[in-house]
Amino acid sequence: MPHLQIIDPAEATGALAEVYGRMRGRPMPPIYRPTHGGIAGIVRAHSLDPGLMPKAFGFSGGVNQAGPLTWPQRELVAAATSRLNQCFY
Amino acid sequence: MVIDPRAVADRHPDPIVRALVRLAAAVTEHPWAITGDELARARAAGLDEAGILHAVLQASLFGHFNRIADAVGVDLDYPDRFHAPHVEPATPPYLSPTSAPDPQVPQPITLSSRPGAVDLAAAWERYALDREAPLTRRQRAVVAGAVAERLGDTTTPMLEPKTDLERALVDLADLVTLAPWRLGPSAYTRIRLLGMADDAAVFDAVATASSVGVFSRIRVALAALAR
Numbered sequence: 001m002p003h004l005q006i007i008d009p010a011e012a013t014g015a016l017a018e019v020y021g022r023m024r025g026r027p028m029p030p031i032y033r034p035t036h037g038g039i040a041g042i043v044r045a046h047s048l049d050p051g052l053m054p055k056a057f058g059f060s061g062g063v064n065q066a067g068p069l070t071w072p073q074r075e076l077v078a079a080a081t082s083r084l085n086q087c088f089y
Numbered sequence: 090m091v092i093d094p095r096a097v098a099d100r101h102p103d104p105i106v107r108a109l110v111r112l113a114a115a116v117t118e119h120p121w122a123i124t125g126d127e128l129a130r131a132r133a134a135g136l137d138e139a140g141i142l143h144a145v146l147q148a149s150l151f152g153h154f155n156r157i158a159d160a161v162g163v164d165l166d167y168p169d170r171f172h173a174p175h176v177e178p179a180t181p182p183y184l185s186p187t188s189a190p191d192p193q194v195p196q197p198i199t200l201s202s203r204p205g206a207v208d209l210a211a212a213w214e215r216y217a218l219d220r221e222a223p224l225t226r227r228q229r230a231v232v233a234g235a236v237a238e239r240l241g242d243t244t245t246p247m248l249e250p251k252t253d254l255e256r257a258l259v260d261l262a263d264l265v266t267l268a269p270w271r272l273g274p275s276a277y278t279r280i281r282l283l284g285m286a287d288d289a290a291v292f293d294a295v296a297t298a299s300s301v302g303v304f305s306r307i308r309v310a311l312a313a314l315a316r
Contacts, residue, residue: 003162003274005288034166041163042154048292051220052300054215056153059303062209063150069143073109077144080113081096081151085235086270089158089165 007047009039016050023057029071041089093111108134109144116123116148120306121186121241123313128197138198141314145198147208149306156265156299160272161292189241198311206213210304217300223290224297228258231293233301235259239266241313254283262298 009020023043034040046053064074082089098110108131115123131141141270200206218229230248237245252257257279264276277291284293 001162002164003272003277004160004292006163008163009157035168041166042158042202045157045161045163046296049296051216052233052296055216056150058301059209059213063143063146066204067143068137068139069147069169073105073140074147076106076142076313077109077113078151080097080110081117081148082155083092083094084114084117084250085152085155085159085163086180087155087159088176089155089163 005048006044012047014050016047019050019053026057026061031078079080102197104134105136108136112141112144113148116145116306117152118183118311119186120309120313121189123190123310124316125314128314138202142200142203142311145307145310146203149303149310152269152306153299153303156269156272156302158297160265160267160295160299162273176270178271180268180270182263185239185267185310186241189243190309190316191242192308192312194312194315196311196315198314200307200311210307213300215306217297223285223287223293224258228255229297231255232258232297235262236266236298236301237305239263240302240305241309244308245301245305254280254285257283258294261294265295265298266302
């Protein structure tokens with residue numbers, strides 16, 4: 001049970017449905033595809049603000065598509081950050 | 090999986106691994122305490138300026154994703170094969186600054202050295218600050234000033250909260266910035282009672298603090314590397 005509402009793609013309309021469609025079409029390594037087959041939880045966690053979603057993930061794409069850190073190095077920074085912040089997700 | 094980032098930062102045999110985890114920890118816990126020693130250490134480990142900037146941006150960005158995931162309480166996407174450690178809510182908050190880097194000093198590493206980064210950051214930051222609903226522009230500015238102050242970012246003006254709701258928004262912004270592991274329903278009670286009852290407004294309060302924290306962390310870390 002989430003603490004704040006999550007609007008799932010199946011229930012989304014308007015701007016949220018449109019931005020979910022764009023997020024679904026993003027190029028993504030297969031290992032990042034959730035085993036539940038849907039859109040990643042961290043994307044859906046932004047569902048109450050469809051304007052924020054492309055800003056945050058656009059920045060993420062800009063940070064991580066060009067290097068120079070390798071994929072394992074980026075994951076290392078992300079994992080260390082997440083552990084210190086005690087992020088359960 | 091990184092069980093104890095501090096142990097990895099101190100003891101991993103690969104100097105680049107040590108340097109990356111040290112940078113991630115510094116940006117996450119206390120960007121205002123970074124000094125040029127961090128830069129020298131990262132360079133000695135074999136990272137160049139672009140790699141150091143990449144690590145600063147990635148740590149700052151994941152600070153946002155961590156906060157949003159915890160604030161919303163979203164389900165895991167994968168089977169939990171690694172048995173993630175439990176959250177310990179009693180963990181003390183990150184320290185508030187005892188000093189702040191001078192943003193006017195020429196910086197060895199700048200955001201503009203990464204193509205496109207300035208525009209993407211500006212678009213997100215503008216979105217976080219320049220809207221009138223659910224939070225008003227004034228409320229966004231109050232939150233941004235409080236977050237900046239907690240991270241040592243002197244480029245964003247601190248605005249004194251004037252109403253109970255503004256004070257409650259600052260308290261929530263403190264939690265978002267310095268103790269994100271405490272986010273959850275009880276963190277939202279006060280702003281809900283003071284009129285921000287619906288989830289979209291609560292989300293906006295958290296996301297505004299989290300978003301501006303990304304940019305304060307980047308600004309402070311890059312300014313601090315010049316010391």
